[in-house]
Amino acid sequence: MAPLPRPQASTVRAIYEAYEAANKAYDSWGLSVGEMGTECDRALFYNFRWASQPEEIDGRKLSIFRTGDRWEEVLVSDLERIGVEVYDQQDRIRLVHGFVRGKCDGKAVGVPEAPATEHLCEFKSSNDKGFKEIVKHGCQKAKPLHYTQCQLGMYAFGLTRCLYYVVNKNDDARYVERLHFDLEFCLRQLARAERIVFTDAPPSRISDNPDFFGCRFCKHKAVCHEGAMPRVSCRTCLHFQPERGGDCHVSCARWSKPLGIEEQRSACPAMLFLPALVPFEQIDCDPEAETITYRTPSGALWIDGAANDNEPGSTNA
Ligand code: SF4
Ligand code: SF4
CATH class of the missing domain: 3.90.320.10 (Lambda Exonuclease; Chain A)
Structure with missing residues:
Protein backbone atom coordinates (compact mmCIF):
# COMPACT_ATOMS: atom_id res chain seq x y z
CA MET A 1 0.00 0.00 0.00
CA ALA A 2 1.29 3.43 -0.91
CA PRO A 3 2.09 5.60 2.13
CA LEU A 4 -0.65 8.05 3.02
CA PRO A 5 0.35 11.66 2.27
CA ARG A 6 1.04 13.70 5.40
CA PRO A 7 -1.53 16.43 6.02
CA GLN A 8 -0.48 20.01 5.36
CA ALA A 9 0.44 21.88 8.54
CA SER A 10 -2.21 24.35 9.66
CA THR A 11 0.37 27.15 9.68
CA VAL A 12 1.33 26.52 6.06
CA ARG A 13 -2.30 26.31 5.06
CA ALA A 14 -3.04 29.61 6.84
CA ILE A 15 -0.11 31.30 5.06
CA TYR A 16 -1.25 30.12 1.63
CA GLU A 17 -4.78 31.24 2.42
CA ALA A 18 -3.51 34.66 3.47
CA TYR A 19 -1.77 35.02 0.10
CA GLU A 20 -4.96 33.99 -1.66
CA ALA A 21 -7.10 36.40 0.36
CA ALA A 22 -4.77 39.29 -0.48
CA ASN A 23 -4.75 38.46 -4.17
CA LYS A 24 -7.20 40.55 -6.15
CA ALA A 25 -8.33 38.77 -9.29
CA TYR A 26 -8.27 41.18 -12.19
CA ASP A 27 -9.09 41.07 -15.86
CA SER A 28 -6.50 42.38 -18.24
CA TRP A 29 -7.61 45.31 -20.36
CA GLY A 30 -5.80 44.13 -23.46
CA LEU A 31 -3.06 41.72 -24.46
CA SER A 32 0.04 41.91 -22.31
CA VAL A 33 3.43 42.18 -24.04
CA GLY A 34 4.44 39.19 -21.92
CA GLU A 35 1.85 36.95 -23.57
CA MET A 36 2.29 38.13 -27.16
CA GLY A 37 4.82 35.37 -27.83
CA THR A 38 2.11 32.76 -27.20
CA GLU A 39 2.09 30.43 -30.16
CA CYS A 40 -1.69 30.08 -30.45
CA ASP A 41 -3.62 33.05 -31.94
CA ARG A 42 -6.84 31.56 -30.65
CA ALA A 43 -5.54 31.53 -27.07
CA LEU A 44 -4.74 35.25 -27.38
CA PHE A 45 -8.21 35.91 -28.79
CA TYR A 46 -9.77 34.05 -25.85
CA ASN A 47 -7.59 36.03 -23.43
CA PHE A 48 -8.69 39.30 -24.95
CA ARG A 49 -12.35 38.28 -24.93
CA TRP A 50 -12.23 36.90 -21.34
CA ALA A 51 -13.68 33.70 -22.77
CA SER A 52 -12.80 31.46 -19.81
CA GLN A 53 -13.50 31.85 -16.12
CA PRO A 54 -10.67 33.67 -14.25
CA GLU A 55 -7.94 31.31 -13.05
CA GLU A 56 -7.70 30.62 -9.36
CA ILE A 57 -4.08 31.03 -8.29
CA ILE A 196 -6.73 39.26 -33.03
CA VAL A 197 -8.19 42.31 -31.31
CA PHE A 198 -10.43 43.39 -34.18
CA THR A 199 -11.87 40.03 -35.19
CA ASP A 200 -15.14 38.49 -34.02
CA ALA A 201 -14.16 34.99 -35.08
CA PRO A 202 -11.86 32.82 -32.98
CA PRO A 203 -8.69 32.21 -35.05
CA SER A 204 -7.71 28.63 -35.97
CA ARG A 205 -6.54 26.28 -33.24
CA ILE A 206 -2.89 25.26 -33.10
CA SER A 207 -4.27 21.71 -33.01
CA ASP A 208 -7.69 20.07 -33.20
CA ASN A 209 -6.42 17.39 -30.84
CA PRO A 210 -7.17 18.37 -27.20
CA ASP A 211 -4.31 16.13 -26.11
CA PHE A 212 -1.82 18.08 -28.20
CA PHE A 213 0.95 19.25 -25.88
CA GLY A 214 0.24 22.97 -26.40
CA CYS A 215 -3.46 22.47 -25.57
CA ARG A 216 -3.13 20.12 -22.64
CA PHE A 217 -2.36 22.86 -20.10
CA CYS A 218 -4.10 25.75 -21.88
CA LYS A 219 -6.52 27.60 -19.62
CA HIS A 220 -8.99 27.83 -22.51
CA LYS A 221 -9.12 24.11 -23.23
CA ALA A 222 -12.69 23.73 -21.93
CA VAL A 223 -14.06 26.52 -24.13
CA CYS A 224 -11.87 25.65 -27.09
CA HIS A 225 -12.13 21.86 -27.23
CA GLU A 226 -14.74 20.66 -24.77
CA GLY A 227 -17.86 22.62 -25.63
CA ALA A 228 -17.91 24.72 -22.45
CA MET A 229 -19.95 27.92 -22.53
CA PRO A 230 -17.83 31.09 -22.40
CA ARG A 231 -17.89 33.43 -19.44
CA VAL A 232 -20.61 36.09 -19.38
CA SER A 233 -19.21 39.60 -19.87
CA CYS A 234 -19.26 42.38 -22.44
CA ARG A 235 -16.15 40.83 -23.96
CA THR A 236 -18.09 37.74 -25.08
CA CYS A 237 -21.10 39.79 -26.23
CA LEU A 238 -21.72 40.34 -29.93
CA HIS A 239 -22.25 44.08 -29.30
CA PHE A 240 -18.71 44.52 -27.93
CA GLN A 241 -16.48 46.72 -30.10
CA PRO A 242 -12.78 47.54 -29.73
CA GLU A 243 -12.04 51.08 -30.95
CA ARG A 244 -9.07 52.37 -32.92
CA GLY A 245 -7.12 55.48 -32.04
CA GLY A 246 -7.38 55.47 -28.23
CA ASP A 247 -5.73 53.76 -25.30
CA CYS A 248 -7.58 50.45 -25.19
CA HIS A 249 -10.98 52.04 -25.76
CA VAL A 250 -13.91 49.68 -26.20
CA SER A 251 -17.59 50.40 -26.71
CA CYS A 252 -21.03 48.85 -26.90
CA ALA A 253 -22.76 48.94 -30.27
CA ARG A 254 -26.13 48.12 -28.64
CA TRP A 255 -26.17 51.15 -26.35
CA SER A 256 -23.73 53.30 -28.40
CA LYS A 257 -21.49 54.13 -25.47
CA PRO A 258 -17.96 53.54 -24.24
CA LEU A 259 -17.49 50.72 -21.75
CA GLY A 260 -15.55 50.91 -18.49
CA ILE A 261 -13.79 47.86 -17.12
CA GLU A 262 -16.25 47.25 -14.27
CA GLU A 263 -19.35 47.26 -16.42
CA GLN A 264 -17.66 44.94 -18.90
CA ARG A 265 -17.30 42.40 -16.10
CA SER A 266 -20.96 42.39 -15.21
CA ALA A 267 -22.47 42.75 -18.71
CA CYS A 268 -26.05 44.02 -19.10
CA PRO A 269 -29.43 42.33 -19.64
CA ALA A 270 -29.12 42.86 -23.41
CA MET A 271 -26.03 40.65 -23.53
CA LEU A 272 -26.00 38.18 -26.41
CA PHE A 273 -23.15 35.73 -26.81
CA LEU A 274 -20.99 36.17 -29.87
CA PRO A 275 -22.27 33.20 -31.91
CA ALA A 276 -18.73 32.07 -32.79
CA LEU A 277 -18.14 31.43 -29.09
CA VAL A 278 -21.28 29.36 -28.53
CA PRO A 279 -20.65 25.63 -28.85
CA PHE A 280 -24.07 24.98 -30.43
CA GLU A 281 -25.46 25.17 -33.94
CA GLN A 282 -27.09 28.52 -34.67
CA ILE A 283 -30.41 27.96 -36.41
CA ASP A 284 -32.17 31.31 -36.21
CA CYS A 285 -32.02 34.88 -35.01
CA ASP A 286 -34.65 37.54 -34.40
CA PRO A 287 -33.25 41.09 -34.57
CA GLU A 288 -36.52 42.59 -33.30
CA ALA A 289 -36.72 40.41 -30.23
CA GLU A 290 -32.89 40.43 -29.91
CA THR A 291 -32.66 36.66 -29.63
CA ILE A 292 -30.52 34.01 -31.26
CA THR A 293 -31.68 30.41 -31.37
CA TYR A 294 -29.29 27.46 -31.18
CA ARG A 295 -29.65 23.70 -31.27
CA THR A 296 -27.66 21.96 -28.53
CA PRO A 297 -25.99 18.57 -29.13
CA SER A 298 -28.94 16.87 -27.37
CA GLY A 299 -31.32 18.37 -29.95
CA ALA A 300 -32.91 20.84 -27.53
CA LEU A 301 -33.29 24.47 -28.55
CA TRP A 302 -31.70 27.24 -26.57
CA ILE A 303 -32.69 30.85 -27.17
CA ASP A 304 -30.01 33.32 -26.14
CA GLY A 305 -31.57 36.60 -25.06
CA ALA A 306 -35.00 35.20 -24.30
CA ALA A 307 -34.54 35.09 -20.54
CA ASN A 308 -31.63 37.48 -20.24
CA ASP A 309 -29.89 35.13 -17.85
CA ASN A 310 -27.47 33.64 -20.38
CA GLU A 311 -27.84 30.14 -19.01
CA PRO A 312 -28.09 27.58 -21.79
CA GLY A 313 -31.06 25.34 -21.25
CA SER A 314 -32.92 27.97 -19.25
CA THR A 315 -35.31 28.77 -22.08
CA ASN A 316 -36.16 26.09 -24.57
CA ALA A 317 -38.59 26.64 -27.37
S1 SF4 B 1 -6.71 24.73 -26.27
FE1 SF4 B 1 -5.06 24.69 -27.85
S2 SF4 B 1 -5.99 25.49 -29.73
FE2 SF4 B 1 -7.33 26.03 -27.99
S3 SF4 B 1 -6.72 28.08 -27.39
FE3 SF4 B 1 -5.60 26.68 -26.10
S4 SF4 B 1 -3.66 26.32 -27.20
FE4 SF4 B 1 -5.07 27.22 -28.66
S1 SF4 C 1 -25.10 44.86 -24.88
FE1 SF4 C 1 -24.66 44.87 -22.70
S2 SF4 C 1 -23.32 43.09 -22.42
FE2 SF4 C 1 -23.31 43.58 -24.60
S3 SF4 C 1 -21.55 44.92 -24.88
FE3 SF4 C 1 -23.34 46.19 -24.55
S4 SF4 C 1 -23.32 46.64 -22.35
FE4 SF4 C 1 -22.01 44.87 -22.70
Whole structure:
Protein backbone atom coordinates (compact mmCIF):
# COMPACT_ATOMS: atom_id res chain seq x y z
CA MET A 1 0.00 0.00 0.00
CA ALA A 2 1.29 3.43 -0.91
CA PRO A 3 2.09 5.60 2.13
CA LEU A 4 -0.65 8.05 3.02
CA PRO A 5 0.35 11.66 2.27
CA ARG A 6 1.04 13.70 5.40
CA PRO A 7 -1.53 16.43 6.02
CA GLN A 8 -0.48 20.01 5.36
CA ALA A 9 0.44 21.88 8.54
CA SER A 10 -2.21 24.35 9.66
CA THR A 11 0.37 27.15 9.68
CA VAL A 12 1.33 26.52 6.06
CA ARG A 13 -2.30 26.31 5.06
CA ALA A 14 -3.04 29.61 6.84
CA ILE A 15 -0.11 31.30 5.06
CA TYR A 16 -1.25 30.12 1.63
CA GLU A 17 -4.78 31.24 2.42
CA ALA A 18 -3.51 34.66 3.47
CA TYR A 19 -1.77 35.02 0.10
CA GLU A 20 -4.96 33.99 -1.66
CA ALA A 21 -7.10 36.40 0.36
CA ALA A 22 -4.77 39.29 -0.48
CA ASN A 23 -4.75 38.46 -4.17
CA LYS A 24 -7.20 40.55 -6.15
CA ALA A 25 -8.33 38.77 -9.29
CA TYR A 26 -8.27 41.18 -12.19
CA ASP A 27 -9.09 41.07 -15.86
CA SER A 28 -6.50 42.38 -18.24
CA TRP A 29 -7.61 45.31 -20.36
CA GLY A 30 -5.80 44.13 -23.46
CA LEU A 31 -3.06 41.72 -24.46
CA SER A 32 0.04 41.91 -22.31
CA VAL A 33 3.43 42.18 -24.04
CA GLY A 34 4.44 39.19 -21.92
CA GLU A 35 1.85 36.95 -23.57
CA MET A 36 2.29 38.13 -27.16
CA GLY A 37 4.82 35.37 -27.83
CA THR A 38 2.11 32.76 -27.20
CA GLU A 39 2.09 30.43 -30.16
CA CYS A 40 -1.69 30.08 -30.45
CA ASP A 41 -3.62 33.05 -31.94
CA ARG A 42 -6.84 31.56 -30.65
CA ALA A 43 -5.54 31.53 -27.07
CA LEU A 44 -4.74 35.25 -27.38
CA PHE A 45 -8.21 35.91 -28.79
CA TYR A 46 -9.77 34.05 -25.85
CA ASN A 47 -7.59 36.03 -23.43
CA PHE A 48 -8.69 39.30 -24.95
CA ARG A 49 -12.35 38.28 -24.93
CA TRP A 50 -12.23 36.90 -21.34
CA ALA A 51 -13.68 33.70 -22.77
CA SER A 52 -12.80 31.46 -19.81
CA GLN A 53 -13.50 31.85 -16.12
CA PRO A 54 -10.67 33.67 -14.25
CA GLU A 55 -7.94 31.31 -13.05
CA GLU A 56 -7.70 30.62 -9.36
CA ILE A 57 -4.08 31.03 -8.29
CA ASP A 58 -3.08 29.10 -5.19
CA GLY A 59 -1.08 30.62 -2.34
CA ARG A 60 2.15 28.79 -3.12
CA LYS A 61 2.15 30.09 -6.70
CA LEU A 62 1.40 33.62 -5.47
CA SER A 63 4.41 33.32 -3.20
CA ILE A 64 6.55 32.37 -6.22
CA PHE A 65 5.42 35.58 -7.95
CA ARG A 66 6.48 37.57 -4.87
CA THR A 67 9.87 35.87 -4.94
CA GLY A 68 10.22 36.89 -8.61
CA ASP A 69 9.61 40.53 -7.63
CA ARG A 70 12.30 40.32 -4.94
CA TRP A 71 14.75 38.83 -7.44
CA GLU A 72 14.11 41.76 -9.76
CA GLU A 73 15.31 44.14 -7.03
CA VAL A 74 18.44 42.02 -6.55
CA LEU A 75 19.22 42.03 -10.27
CA VAL A 76 18.91 45.83 -10.42
CA SER A 77 21.27 46.20 -7.47
CA ASP A 78 23.70 43.77 -9.17
CA LEU A 79 23.89 46.08 -12.14
CA GLU A 80 24.25 49.19 -10.00
CA ARG A 81 27.05 47.45 -8.09
CA ILE A 82 29.10 47.31 -11.31
CA GLY A 83 28.33 50.91 -12.28
CA VAL A 84 25.37 50.37 -14.62
CA GLU A 85 22.72 53.07 -14.32
CA VAL A 86 19.19 51.64 -14.26
CA TYR A 87 16.23 53.99 -14.68
CA ASP A 88 12.66 54.30 -15.99
CA GLN A 89 11.58 51.17 -14.18
CA GLN A 90 7.88 50.44 -14.75
CA ASP A 91 7.61 52.76 -17.79
CA ARG A 92 4.39 51.90 -19.62
CA ILE A 93 4.26 50.15 -22.97
CA ARG A 94 1.23 50.91 -25.16
CA LEU A 95 0.97 49.53 -28.70
CA VAL A 96 -1.84 48.75 -31.19
CA HIS A 97 -4.27 51.45 -29.96
CA GLY A 98 -3.33 50.56 -26.38
CA PHE A 99 -4.55 46.97 -26.74
CA VAL A 100 -1.03 45.58 -26.36
CA ARG A 101 0.13 46.72 -22.96
CA GLY A 102 2.75 46.26 -20.33
CA LYS A 103 5.55 47.79 -18.29
CA CYS A 104 9.27 47.57 -18.78
CA ASP A 105 11.69 46.45 -16.07
CA GLY A 106 13.88 49.47 -16.77
CA LYS A 107 16.42 50.97 -19.11
CA ALA A 108 20.15 51.02 -18.58
CA VAL A 109 23.37 52.67 -19.70
CA GLY A 110 26.90 51.67 -18.74
CA VAL A 111 26.50 48.00 -19.66
CA PRO A 112 30.12 46.75 -19.82
CA GLU A 113 29.83 45.31 -23.36
CA ALA A 114 28.52 48.63 -24.80
CA PRO A 115 28.63 51.39 -22.13
CA ALA A 116 27.26 54.18 -24.34
CA THR A 117 24.29 52.22 -25.68
CA GLU A 118 20.95 52.57 -23.99
CA HIS A 119 19.48 49.14 -23.29
CA LEU A 120 15.99 48.00 -22.42
CA CYS A 121 16.16 45.76 -19.33
CA GLU A 122 14.29 42.52 -18.90
CA PHE A 123 14.88 40.69 -15.62
CA LYS A 124 13.83 37.10 -15.06
CA SER A 125 14.25 34.50 -12.34
CA SER A 126 14.12 30.89 -13.47
CA ASN A 127 14.13 27.40 -12.04
CA ASP A 128 17.13 25.23 -12.78
CA LYS A 129 15.61 23.44 -15.76
CA GLY A 130 14.49 26.65 -17.45
CA PHE A 131 17.80 28.35 -16.73
CA LYS A 132 19.79 25.54 -18.34
CA GLU A 133 17.57 25.71 -21.42
CA ILE A 134 18.23 29.45 -21.70
CA VAL A 135 21.99 28.98 -21.36
CA LYS A 136 21.98 26.19 -23.92
CA HIS A 137 19.67 27.68 -26.58
CA GLY A 138 19.54 31.42 -25.88
CA CYS A 139 16.47 33.54 -25.20
CA GLN A 140 14.81 33.41 -28.61
CA LYS A 141 14.65 29.64 -28.81
CA ALA A 142 14.32 28.75 -25.13
CA LYS A 143 11.86 31.46 -24.10
CA PRO A 144 9.85 32.83 -27.05
CA LEU A 145 7.51 34.72 -24.69
CA HIS A 146 10.44 36.55 -23.12
CA TYR A 147 11.98 37.20 -26.53
CA THR A 148 8.76 38.71 -27.89
CA GLN A 149 8.33 40.82 -24.75
CA CYS A 150 11.88 42.18 -25.17
CA GLN A 151 11.38 42.90 -28.86
CA LEU A 152 8.10 44.74 -28.36
CA GLY A 153 9.64 46.68 -25.48
CA MET A 154 12.52 47.82 -27.70
CA TYR A 155 10.00 48.78 -30.39
CA ALA A 156 7.91 50.79 -27.93
CA PHE A 157 10.88 52.81 -26.65
CA GLY A 158 12.85 53.07 -29.90
CA LEU A 159 15.80 51.08 -28.52
CA THR A 160 18.10 48.74 -30.42
CA ARG A 161 19.44 46.52 -27.61
CA CYS A 162 17.90 44.69 -24.69
CA LEU A 163 19.76 43.42 -21.67
CA TYR A 164 18.12 40.09 -20.88
CA TYR A 165 19.35 39.22 -17.41
CA VAL A 166 18.33 35.94 -15.76
CA VAL A 167 19.10 34.34 -12.40
CA ASN A 168 18.87 30.65 -11.56
CA LYS A 169 16.73 30.51 -8.39
CA ASN A 170 18.32 27.19 -7.43
CA ASP A 171 21.98 28.20 -7.31
CA ASP A 172 22.13 31.98 -7.98
CA ALA A 173 23.97 31.52 -11.30
CA ARG A 174 23.51 34.52 -13.63
CA TYR A 175 22.99 34.71 -17.39
CA VAL A 176 23.14 37.80 -19.60
CA GLU A 177 22.28 38.11 -23.27
CA ARG A 178 22.19 41.31 -25.28
CA LEU A 179 19.32 41.00 -27.74
CA HIS A 180 19.33 42.92 -31.00
CA PHE A 181 16.19 44.68 -32.15
CA ASP A 182 14.34 42.95 -34.99
CA LEU A 183 11.91 45.36 -36.68
CA GLU A 184 10.41 42.79 -39.01
CA PHE A 185 9.62 40.47 -36.13
CA CYS A 186 7.91 43.31 -34.25
CA LEU A 187 5.83 44.43 -37.22
CA ARG A 188 4.62 40.87 -37.70
CA GLN A 189 3.63 40.64 -34.02
CA LEU A 190 1.85 43.99 -34.08
CA ALA A 191 -0.10 43.08 -37.23
CA ARG A 192 -1.03 39.81 -35.56
CA ALA A 193 -2.25 41.60 -32.43
CA GLU A 194 -4.35 43.97 -34.56
CA ARG A 195 -5.97 41.02 -36.32
CA ILE A 196 -6.73 39.26 -33.03
CA VAL A 197 -8.19 42.31 -31.31
CA PHE A 198 -10.43 43.39 -34.18
CA THR A 199 -11.87 40.03 -35.19
CA ASP A 200 -15.14 38.49 -34.02
CA ALA A 201 -14.16 34.99 -35.08
CA PRO A 202 -11.86 32.82 -32.98
CA PRO A 203 -8.69 32.21 -35.05
CA SER A 204 -7.71 28.63 -35.97
CA ARG A 205 -6.54 26.28 -33.24
CA ILE A 206 -2.89 25.26 -33.10
CA SER A 207 -4.27 21.71 -33.01
CA ASP A 208 -7.69 20.07 -33.20
CA ASN A 209 -6.42 17.39 -30.84
CA PRO A 210 -7.17 18.37 -27.20
CA ASP A 211 -4.31 16.13 -26.11
CA PHE A 212 -1.82 18.08 -28.20
CA PHE A 213 0.95 19.25 -25.88
CA GLY A 214 0.24 22.97 -26.40
CA CYS A 215 -3.46 22.47 -25.57
CA ARG A 216 -3.13 20.12 -22.64
CA PHE A 217 -2.36 22.86 -20.10
CA CYS A 218 -4.10 25.75 -21.88
CA LYS A 219 -6.52 27.60 -19.62
CA HIS A 220 -8.99 27.83 -22.51
CA LYS A 221 -9.12 24.11 -23.23
CA ALA A 222 -12.69 23.73 -21.93
CA VAL A 223 -14.06 26.52 -24.13
CA CYS A 224 -11.87 25.65 -27.09
CA HIS A 225 -12.13 21.86 -27.23
CA GLU A 226 -14.74 20.66 -24.77
CA GLY A 227 -17.86 22.62 -25.63
CA ALA A 228 -17.91 24.72 -22.45
CA MET A 229 -19.95 27.92 -22.53
CA PRO A 230 -17.83 31.09 -22.40
CA ARG A 231 -17.89 33.43 -19.44
CA VAL A 232 -20.61 36.09 -19.38
CA SER A 233 -19.21 39.60 -19.87
CA CYS A 234 -19.26 42.38 -22.44
CA ARG A 235 -16.15 40.83 -23.96
CA THR A 236 -18.09 37.74 -25.08
CA CYS A 237 -21.10 39.79 -26.23
CA LEU A 238 -21.72 40.34 -29.93
CA HIS A 239 -22.25 44.08 -29.30
CA PHE A 240 -18.71 44.52 -27.93
CA GLN A 241 -16.48 46.72 -30.10
CA PRO A 242 -12.78 47.54 -29.73
CA GLU A 243 -12.04 51.08 -30.95
CA ARG A 244 -9.07 52.37 -32.92
CA GLY A 245 -7.12 55.48 -32.04
CA GLY A 246 -7.38 55.47 -28.23
CA ASP A 247 -5.73 53.76 -25.30
CA CYS A 248 -7.58 50.45 -25.19
CA HIS A 249 -10.98 52.04 -25.76
CA VAL A 250 -13.91 49.68 -26.20
CA SER A 251 -17.59 50.40 -26.71
CA CYS A 252 -21.03 48.85 -26.90
CA ALA A 253 -22.76 48.94 -30.27
CA ARG A 254 -26.13 48.12 -28.64
CA TRP A 255 -26.17 51.15 -26.35
CA SER A 256 -23.73 53.30 -28.40
CA LYS A 257 -21.49 54.13 -25.47
CA PRO A 258 -17.96 53.54 -24.24
CA LEU A 259 -17.49 50.72 -21.75
CA GLY A 260 -15.55 50.91 -18.49
CA ILE A 261 -13.79 47.86 -17.12
CA GLU A 262 -16.25 47.25 -14.27
CA GLU A 263 -19.35 47.26 -16.42
CA GLN A 264 -17.66 44.94 -18.90
CA ARG A 265 -17.30 42.40 -16.10
CA SER A 266 -20.96 42.39 -15.21
CA ALA A 267 -22.47 42.75 -18.71
CA CYS A 268 -26.05 44.02 -19.10
CA PRO A 269 -29.43 42.33 -19.64
CA ALA A 270 -29.12 42.86 -23.41
CA MET A 271 -26.03 40.65 -23.53
CA LEU A 272 -26.00 38.18 -26.41
CA PHE A 273 -23.15 35.73 -26.81
CA LEU A 274 -20.99 36.17 -29.87
CA PRO A 275 -22.27 33.20 -31.91
CA ALA A 276 -18.73 32.07 -32.79
CA LEU A 277 -18.14 31.43 -29.09
CA VAL A 278 -21.28 29.36 -28.53
CA PRO A 279 -20.65 25.63 -28.85
CA PHE A 280 -24.07 24.98 -30.43
CA GLU A 281 -25.46 25.17 -33.94
CA GLN A 282 -27.09 28.52 -34.67
CA ILE A 283 -30.41 27.96 -36.41
CA ASP A 284 -32.17 31.31 -36.21
CA CYS A 285 -32.02 34.88 -35.01
CA ASP A 286 -34.65 37.54 -34.40
CA PRO A 287 -33.25 41.09 -34.57
CA GLU A 288 -36.52 42.59 -33.30
CA ALA A 289 -36.72 40.41 -30.23
CA GLU A 290 -32.89 40.43 -29.91
CA THR A 291 -32.66 36.66 -29.63
CA ILE A 292 -30.52 34.01 -31.26
CA THR A 293 -31.68 30.41 -31.37
CA TYR A 294 -29.29 27.46 -31.18
CA ARG A 295 -29.65 23.70 -31.27
CA THR A 296 -27.66 21.96 -28.53
CA PRO A 297 -25.99 18.57 -29.13
CA SER A 298 -28.94 16.87 -27.37
CA GLY A 299 -31.32 18.37 -29.95
CA ALA A 300 -32.91 20.84 -27.53
CA LEU A 301 -33.29 24.47 -28.55
CA TRP A 302 -31.70 27.24 -26.57
CA ILE A 303 -32.69 30.85 -27.17
CA ASP A 304 -30.01 33.32 -26.14
CA GLY A 305 -31.57 36.60 -25.06
CA ALA A 306 -35.00 35.20 -24.30
CA ALA A 307 -34.54 35.09 -20.54
CA ASN A 308 -31.63 37.48 -20.24
CA ASP A 309 -29.89 35.13 -17.85
CA ASN A 310 -27.47 33.64 -20.38
CA GLU A 311 -27.84 30.14 -19.01
CA PRO A 312 -28.09 27.58 -21.79
CA GLY A 313 -31.06 25.34 -21.25
CA SER A 314 -32.92 27.97 -19.25
CA THR A 315 -35.31 28.77 -22.08
CA ASN A 316 -36.16 26.09 -24.57
CA ALA A 317 -38.59 26.64 -27.37
S1 SF4 B 1 -6.71 24.73 -26.27
FE1 SF4 B 1 -5.06 24.69 -27.85
S2 SF4 B 1 -5.99 25.49 -29.73
FE2 SF4 B 1 -7.33 26.03 -27.99
S3 SF4 B 1 -6.72 28.08 -27.39
FE3 SF4 B 1 -5.60 26.68 -26.10
S4 SF4 B 1 -3.66 26.32 -27.20
FE4 SF4 B 1 -5.07 27.22 -28.66
S1 SF4 C 1 -25.10 44.86 -24.88
FE1 SF4 C 1 -24.66 44.87 -22.70
S2 SF4 C 1 -23.32 43.09 -22.42
FE2 SF4 C 1 -23.31 43.58 -24.60
S3 SF4 C 1 -21.55 44.92 -24.88
FE3 SF4 C 1 -23.34 46.19 -24.55
S4 SF4 C 1 -23.32 46.64 -22.35
FE4 SF4 C 1 -22.01 44.87 -22.70
